[in-house]
Amino acid sequence: MDLKDCLKKMQDAGRLAHVTTPVDAVHELGGVCAKLDGGKALVFDHIKGYDMPVTTGMWWNRENVAAIFDTPVDQLSSLFAEAVASLHQNPVTPVLMENAPAQSVVMPEPDLTKLPVPTLALLDGGPYFDNCVILAKDPDTGVRNASIHRLMVTDKDRMGILMDMGRHLRDYYERAEARGVPLEITINNGVHPAYFVAATTPSSAAPIDEDELSVASYLLGEPARLCRSRTVDVEGIADAQIVIEAEILPYVREPEGPFGEVSGYYAAQEDRWVVSVKAITMQMDPILHLLHPGREVWNGQGLGLEANLFRTISKQVKGLKKVYMTHGGSHYHVVLQMDPPSNGMAKNAICAAFAAFSDLQMVTVVNSDVNIYDAEDVERAMVTRCDPARDIVIIPGAFGHELNPVVHDNMAAKMGFDCTYPVPKPASYNRVSFAEVNIADYEVI
Ligand code: MN
Numbered sequence: 336m337d338l339k340d341c342l343k344k345m346q347d348a349g350r351l352a353h354v355t356t357p358v359d360a361v362h363e364l365g366g367v368c369a370k371l372d373g374g375k376a377l378v379f380d381h382i383k384g385y386d387m388p389v390t391t392g393m394w395w396n397r398e399n400v401a402a403i404f405d406t407p408v409d410q411l412s413s414l415f416a417e418a419v420a421s422l423h424q425n426p427v428t429p430v431l432m433e434n435a436p437a438q439s440v441v442m443p444e445p446d447l448t449k450l451p452v453p454t455l456a457l458l459d460g461g462p463y464f465d466n467c468v469i470l471a472k473d474p475d476t477g478v479r480n481a482s483i484h485r486l487m488v489t490d491k492d493r494m495g496i497l498m499d500m501g502r503h504l505r506d507y508y509e510r511a512e513a514r515g516v517p518l519e520i521t522i523n524n525g526v527h528p529a530y531f532v533a534a535t536t537p538s539s540a541a542p543i544d545e546d547e548l549s550v551a552s553y554l555l556g557e558p559a560r561l562c563r564s565r566t567v568d569v570e571g572i573a574d575a576q577i578v579i580e581a582e583i584l585p586y587v588r589e590p591e592g593p594f595g596e597v598s599g600y601y602a603a604q605e606d607r608w609v610v611s612v613k614a615i616t617m618q619m620d621p622i623l624h625l626l627h628p629g630r631e632v633w634n635g636q637g638l639g640l641e642a643n644l645f646r647t648i649s650k651q652v653k654g655l656k657k658v659y660m661t662h663g664g665s666h667y668h669v670v671l672q673m674d675p676p677s678n679g680m681a682k683n684a685i686c687a688a689f690a691a692f693s694d695l696q697m698v699t700v701v702n703s704d705v706n707i708y709d710a711e712d713v714e715r716a717m718v719t720r721c722d723p724a725r726d727i728v729i730i731p732g733a734f735g736h737e738l739n740p741v742v743h744d745n746m747a748a749k750m751g752f753d754c755t756y757p758v759p760k761p762a763s764y765n766r767v768s769f770a771e772v773n774i775a776d777y778e779v780i
Contacts, residue, residue: 336555337436337574338525338624341403342390345376348402357381360462364389365455368627375399378622385451389623393528394635403528404554412658415532416642418553419540426545427552427559435562435573437523442615446491450577451623456595460604462488463594466626466635467579468523468534470561470569473503474510479546479570481534486522487591492612495591496583497602499737500745501693503543508583508608517582519567520610525576525624529554532639539691540643566613576621580614596738597632597665629665636666640692644669647691652684659707667696667739670707675700678758685728685751694736698751704766705754716754720764726753 345351352375358364360382368391371377376392376399393399401408421427442449452462464486471480480503487495498505504520511518523530533550541547548559561570564580571578592604626632637660645658648671657672669688675681681700688698701707701716721727728751735742735749756764 336527337618338390338527338576338622341393341527342376342378342622345393345399345402348398349375350399350402351376351378353377354379355381357383359383360385360389360451360453362454362457364453365627368392368455372627372630382451382453385449387451387621387623389451389453389625390525391625391627392631393624394626394631396630397634397638400528400634400638412638412641412645414554415639416646418529418532418550419536419639419643419646421553422536422541422545422547422549426549429546429548429552429559429561429570431570432560432562432573435560435571436618437571437573437575437578438562438565438616439619440617440621441565442617444491445579445612445615447488447494447579447612447615448491452488453625455625455627456601458593458601459595460487460590460592464488464494464522464524464625465628466524466531466624468526468530468572468575469504469520470523470571471504471507471518471520472569473507473543474514474516474518476544478544479548480504480507480543481530481547481551483531483534485594486610487594489589489591494581494610494612495589496608496610497591498583498608501538501734503538506543511583512585515585517584517611519569519582521564521567521569521571522579522581522610523572523575523577524579525622526572527551527555527574528635530559530572531635533559535636535639537640537643537692539647564614565616571616575618576624577615577617579612580616581610581612584609584611595628597628598667598738598740599629599665600740602738630662633660633662633665636660640666640669644688644691648684648687651687652680654680655684656703657707661710663710664697666694667736669695669698670713671698671700672703672705672707673700673755674703675755675758681753681755682728682751685753689730689733689749689751693734694739696735696739696741696747696749698749699754700752701754702756713754717752720756721752721754727751728753
């Protein structure tokens with residue numbers, strides 16, 4: 336199964352639309368995405384000046400993704416949780432393919448400007464790849480890592496890259512740079528979402544000595560398929576649409592940014608790391624795959640994160656029922672649904688959540704009689720079950736995510752809201768309920 340098979344599945348389920356009007360890769364494509372954000376996934380059939388289509392929107396909503404995995408929407412998160420659990424219980428070694436589809440066509444000279452990489456937001460510093468799965472190997476142990484990083488095209492064979500603090504790729508790079516050598520990578524564009532889920536598994540669930548590609552193998556139902564690269568000692572993803580073989584240069588820093596990020600704010604331009612491209616290979620008739628930053632990242636990361644948080648927090652506290660990364664919270668706010676077995680346990684769950692995922696800024700805990708997918712219902716619990724003097728936890732100066740503008744020097748306060756009622760439940764917390772009727776049985780004119 337490759338990206339084109341996934342597009343076909345979304346098409347068959349009525350979850351894909353084609354934009355047939357030619358669009359400009361600079362700003363216009365991003366503008367169309369902004370209007371259609373949240374709906375069906377899109378294929379832009381015609382990008383002005385290029386003969387390669389572009390797809391976005393796979394993660395705009397959970398229905399699109401559910402169609403690919405043949406799974407009901409409300410079970411996607413638990414499917415991803417099983418996949419992550421398999422990483423420890425039954426890891427699967429990827430297979431190496433000869434004649435990989437991703438190597439059907441080799442660009443004679445690597446030239447990124449021949450790819451319709453869009454410039455999305457109005458103040459972006461240039462064209463960006465924002466959902467490529469980057470593979471690398473630990474310079475000491477050889478353990479493979481899969482992760483996603485934004486890449487700004489700066490020349491035919493050059494890109495700027497952001498390697499956030501705490502990511503394994505950054506760790507690998509710093510050890511390579513200390514030896515004065517580049518870190519070899521492959522940049523894989525247009526992959527099955529199983530690889531995306533694997534690459535977004537947080538390090539609390541996939542530590543640095545584990546290859547998260549096992550998560551992809553579980554979801555694919557067969558070992559992840561890799562291919563030997565032509566110029567670097569790191570494999571590419573055999574079914575990717577495009578594989579860029581490259582290295583991250585030691586000691587070199589060049590301006591990268593601004594970029595309209597998942598937080599809804601621009602990341603500022605700064606001198607950051609530099610990728611030098613050595614080869615570009617692709618499928619026959621490839622299709623470029625990008626994310627429209629925002630909702631796609633909440634959903635794309637959120638689903639996997641929910642699964643990982645559920646697993647990690649459940650080990651620490653009892654009574655956890657559901658986990659939801661809220662849409663407004665752009666992966667910084669999680670709502671936990673739990674019935675704490677005793678008073679105070681909701682606060683332990685808050686601490687466990689922050690420990691499980693350092694990007695989180697806010698955790699809200701509600702009981703199982705609250706619909707965590709409904710912001711109004713959560714708000715009602717907040718104003719009726721959270722006594723601010725007692726039930727708000729603030730942890731000043733904790734490590735956070737650098738793309739969040741409230742975070743400075745990787746630090747900001749974190750806040751947890753315990754919106755659960757006391758144990759045992761006082762009668763005053765019984766919610767008003769009504770008879771359950773089938774409204775279809777009633778004539779309402
Ligand atoms: Mn890793």
